[in-house]
Amino acid sequence: MSNTPVTEHHEVVVVGGGQAGLAIGYHLAQQGADFTILEAADRPAAAWRDRWDSLRLFTSARYDSLPGLAFPGEPDRYPTRDEVADYLTDYASRLDLPVELSSPVHAVRRENGGYRVELHDRAYEADQVVIATGPFQTPFVPALAERLPDHVVHLHSTAYRSPASLPEGRILVVGGGNTGFQIADELAGSHEVHLSIGSRQTPLPQRIAGRDLFWYLDRTGLLSKTTESRIGRRMSGRDTLIGSTPRGLRKRGVQTHGRTVDATGSTVRFDDGTQVDVDGVVWATGFRTDHSWIDVPVFDESGRPVHRRGVTESAGLYFLGLSWQHTRGSALLGWVKEDAEHIAREIASFQAREADPELIAGAS
Ligand SMILES: Cc1cc2nc3c(=O)[nH]c(=O)nc-3n(C[C@H](O)[C@H](O)[C@H](O)COP(=O)(O)OP(=O)(O)OC[C@H]3O[C@@H](n4cnc5c(N)ncnc54)[C@H](O)[C@@H]3O)c2cc1C
Helix, strand or coil, X not given: CCCCCEEEXXXXXXXXXXXXXXXXXXXXXXXXXXXXXXXXXXXXXXXXXXXXXXXXXXCCHHHCCECCECXXXXXCCCCEHHHHHHHHHHHHHHCCCCXXXXXXXXXXXXECCEEEEEXXXXXXXXXXXXXXCXXXXXXXXXXXXXXXXXXXXXXXXXXXXXXXXXXXXXXXXXXXXXXXXXXXXXXXXCCEXXXXXXXXXXXXXXXXXXXXHHHHHHHCCHHHCCCCCHHHHHXXXXXXXXXXXXXXXXXXXXXXXXXXXXXXXXXXXXXXXXXXXXXXXXXXXXXXXXXXXXXXXXXXXXXXXXXXXXXXXXXXXXXXXXXXXCCHHHHCCCCHHHHHHHHHXXXXXXXXXXXXXXXHHHHX
């Protein structure tokens, strides 16, 4: 444990100032709680600003609002990356949320019945802590990337900005999710593109009969199916491809392959027996979560947080914004507010119990 002195005490410390951290911040402010939001990056909306230049949301503006402030503009359009970053920045400032930038948290531990939240230059004491550090944290690149020779430029999708990020010639995009499909589609305008699809995802159209896909998901109640329901369990195990299909991409000239299995020199091989000589590779191979800095026993043997709708067994410790934390919407802009509201209620009742345990015991 570090000896950094505790400089402040707060009822609640929120770790992470993305959409999840801001959404819980909104509710905490409404409740009049004493709280702060610690954000590692030196600017707001860092996760969105770090995504590729041409990114457009797959949720229309109608479904991109956090609590208390509507996403601006025409509701049926699909906002750009920069519009989301600007909206989140504006959100924090208009609602006057206490976001401390350049404040990466290195450790959260149990101390004196509450929590000690450690940064490199200071430590905070908190009665309750919300971990809102994002569903997509550490870029994952398969080990075979190390076998590629120096002259093959290869980067994770988080480092991809535009076709200019890559050399001329033949580019392999590895990963058959939304990111892989969208980057392959963009590169098809300027490069010979190959896409390696490890496991097929169910393609869903972006719009059906003039309406956005999420309108149907919402109206049919699919977005409120929880991980505890049978259909929710089935949906959470199956990723979906929104607005793209392998066929559509092939029409754009992209050649599709099976799972990437090996590389020798600049030749990459796939499990369908095909191979290709590449000049560049984009690893759209997803992320791993890293909660190793949270020194509280709330994880299973594979390091996943054990919780019920974000509430852990360690009193006063919560997660928010995890993928499928409660429903499909848990890690989406327009739906994170529902879990945020739930956690905010838990926080309020914890605070009330702490303030007057006898009153609460008497009432039950
Ligand atoms: C390519 C892509 C496209 C997407 N498109 C859509 C879409 O169209 N519509 C939609 O609704 N959703 C979309 N999502 C999903 C989701 O909305 C985003 O991933 C969103 O960024 C998640 O918000 P968050 O606040 O949970 O996490 P993040 O935005 O990742 O924010 C977490 C914050 O925590 C900070 N942090 C991390 N660790 C620490 C630490 N130890 N100490 C302090 N701060 C820390 C980070 O710097 C970051 O700012 C997309 C996701 C991706 C990857």
